[in-house]
Amino acid sequence: MFVRAYLRASTTEQDADRARESLQAFADSHGLRIAAWYVENESGASLARPELFRLLRDAQPNDILLAEQVDRLSRLTGPDWEKLKGEIATRQIRVVALDLPTSWMMATAQTDEFTSRMFQAINGMMLDMLAAVARKDYEDRRRRQAQGQAKAKAEGRYKGRQENVARNASIATMLSKGLSWSQIENAVGCSRATIAKIAKRAA
Structure with a gap:
């Protein structure tokens, strides 16, 4: 065991x-x-x-x-x-x-x-x-978040999540050099979903 x-x-x-x-x-x-x-x-x-x-x-x-x-x-x-x-x-x-x-x-x-x-x-x-x-907790939090964003948009305060430009540029560079996703994940501390998004941009 x-x-x-x-x-x-x-x-x-x-x-x-x-x-x-x-x-x-x-x-x-x-x-x-x-x-x-x-x-x-x-x-x-x-x-x-x-x-x-x-x-x-x-x-x-x-x-x-x-x-x-x-x-x-x-x-x-x-x-x-x-x-x-x-x-x-x-x-x-x-x-x-x-x-x-x-x-x-x-x-x-x-x-x-x-x-x-x-x-x-x-x-x-x-x-x-x-x-x-x-x-249920996950869905409740998502609903409250959406309500907060809708209110902020209506008041002209919502700008959305800001992209980490420097980090994403580093990921793109590592991808171009042939590093594996696991190596990039460990080096940058990002999710595989983020790597996939950057890889799709570069394709």
Whole structure:
């Protein structure tokens, strides 16, 4: 059994590594060793998350996917959450989240089959509930943001998000020199979506 820690932030302006210390402290307190870290800056509302799916490909049956909160794993729509949950179930990965105490029992080997199955059922139900809450929170924030932008536009105050010209020029230069997207992502600290946008411009 390996513990694979997943860290995610939505944008490059946010620190995806922020929760590393909390995950390490949880692992230490439960006698676990984190075998690998998977860190990315991608939206939790999208299934386009390379590091999450690299974790799933790397994982073996009974490995643990450790996350700070369920919303780090999913702010997905219902159908997309079912796809991700199905992938996790197919690979027999145990999800443990710091904000989901019922999942903590998944971090220890179960000798009693009945107890193990009960906790799996309860944990699955709680995961579904928190994933739904995370999606609602995402949609509520997007709606409030759109309302704020509409008001600002009506008052002539909205200018939109300003492009990081210097960063994007650096990305274009690195692309022209043949650097891989992963190399650029690590060097600049941007998302793959940003690289894709710059690559499309240069095409």
